[in-house]
Amino acid sequence: MNQLAGKVAIVTGGASGIGREVALQFANEGSKVVIVDINEEKGKEIEKLIKDDRGSALFIRADITNPYAVNELYSKVEETYGKVDILFNNAGIFLEGRLTHELSFTEWKKLMSVNLDAVFLMARKALRYMLKNGEGVIVNTASAVSDVGYAQQAAYTASKHAVAGFTKTLALEYSNHNxxxxAISPGETETPLIDWYSKEELEAVLADYPIGRMAKPVxxxxxxxxxxxxxxSYITGTNLFVDGGFTAK
Known part of the structure; x- marks a missing residue:
């Protein structure tokens, strides 16, 4: 407990799924938590949960694919907490599976804007605060498919490969600044992103997981x-696969 006491942590996609659980865990470890999401109702719910448990939290509704909204977001964080120590770059979307020739450019661009552009925009701004602080930590959400191909998910797979590469490059650029x-690469996890699976499709997906089940967000x-x-403290540039053995298989 209290490993993160005094730290200010931003969690994107913090209103549900993995982001929600990370926000709660950060608060349990003593961090002041900024929950960023477009879902205001659920975001405020997490803010209240943390405050009711005597923690410190701030919900900010923001479209983090918009650089102006990102700048405004960070201004609110600075006004409230004065610094940024931790960024969990977690917001992401998933498309219904289809072959690449059936994928529209509009769908491709929409997914890339959330899964990749927002990761860049949030990290770029956080790094400026961290350089001023003389320290900081960023964790980006990649995916179990950030190291393998995945049929009928060209856009998603490409975005997560990019996040993995972006993570390694940032680690090289800023390690000498403390x-x-x-990155973390989750396997199938019980979050809203899997809601579009039918029962049969989900069973087929889980057949690829040696551990035989989905992960819990916790x-x-x-x-x-x-x-x-x-x-x-000695780990940087790593893509940590928490995938139930998926990539090992």
């Missing part, structure tokens, strides 16, 4: 807490 950058959150904690 800023660590890592299992991902514990890995993220580790990566941002002092226990991971």
């Amino acid at each position: 800023i660590r950058v890592n 299992e991902m959150a514990k890995a993220v807490v580790f990566l941002v904690s002092p226990d991971a």
